[in-house]
Amino acid sequence: MSDAWKIVDLLLSKYSHPKIALIFSNxxxxxxxxxxxxxxxxxxxxxxxxxxxxxxxxxxxxxxxxxxxxxxxxxxxxxxxxxxxxxxxxxxxxxxxxxxxxxxxxxxxxxxxxxxxxxxxxxxxxxFNKQVMAVDTHVLRVTNRLGLANSQKPDIVERELVDQVPAGKLTSFNLALILHGRETCKAVKPKCPECILLKQCSWPDKTS
DNA sequence: CTCCCGATAT
DNA sequence: ATATCAGGAG
Known part of the structure; x- marks a missing residue:
């Protein structure tokens, strides 16, 4: 999957410095x-x-x-x-x-x-400033649609992503995937026509 | 695998 | 009515 780096770059260019949506101070x-x-x-x-x-x-x-x-x-x-x-x-x-x-x-x-x-x-x-991939429902759905992952098991998907994504970009890509999953690649009625990853996506969306 | 829990979207 | 939401425990 040489598409992985391309997808990472495209998503990180859209969500340049993604932050955790949860509010916390320690x-x-x-x-x-x-x-x-x-x-x-x-x-x-x-x-x-x-x-x-x-x-x-x-x-x-x-x-x-x-x-x-x-x-x-x-x-x-x-x-x-x-x-x-x-x-x-x-x-x-x-x-x-x-x-x-x-x-x-x-x-x-x-x-x-x-x-x-x-x-x-x-x-x-x-x-703790570590490079990690937290696989939640968004990451699971989006990466499977994109063809970056092929499993419904979070720990399998985590390993698939860690193997493909540049190590230094893991955490920011993680957050970008979640934002993309919330705003565009939604579980219900995804906005495929406006998706910047449409060309790299292998998911056949016939519904919308 | 089921259960925990309720609000919101469609 | 049904599906989904930053999942994890038993």
Whole structure:
């Protein structure tokens, strides 16, 4: 696939310096925001965290939180009972096993409840300046349509992309893919006619 | 594989 | 009515 570099360049020229849509000001805030973002729009997460982060400023604040209160505070993000339980346990584990600080390795991050490979990669790329590919629903859909990936399994797709994309551009390409997935290569009614990758795309869109 | 959860778009 | 939304756990 020599198309990969071309696609990377085209997308990065459109989204020159892509940023994470989640609002945060430190590693802990990004970790919590990313856990909350599971199957939820970033807009709703930002609404919730705007108030949440005023109250919860350290791992200990989450560790000692009242679960009932916390559930209502994060309710709009959905799956709130699971997320509340996981985030509070996450705070406890950060205190007990990581001296209250968010770890900066994949192995440690994925030990935390509610943190899978995708969430860990968001944190690694977002605040620890690592070159990573966090495969979420957008990345999965867009790269499969483009022919850059051929799998519905996120960890397989992650490896396929890491193998094809220039190492130094992984994180920015990751964010550009998400923006492209949200604005153009949408799950429902994609805007193929206005897509800058139309020529490199192998996806036969007969619907629109 | 199912479940967790509810708002929004079509 | 149905699909989808920065997924992860059991």
């Amino acid at each position: 590693p802990l805030e990004l970790l919590i925001a990313t856990i909350l973002s599971a199957r939820c729009t970033d807009i709703k997460v930002n609404e919730v965290t705007k108030n949440l982060f005023k109250k919860y400023k350290s791992a200990k604040d989450y560790a000692v939180a009242d679960i009932r209160v916390f559930e209502t505070e994060i309710k709009p993000t959905g799956f709130y009972k699971n997320k509340a339980k996981m985030i509070i346990e996450c705070g406890r584990m950060l205190i007990n096993d990581f001296k209250g600080k968010v770890p900066d390795t994949m192995e440690s991050l994925t030990l935390l409840p509610g943190v899978g490979r995708k969430t860990a990669n968001v944190v690694l790329g977002g605040v």
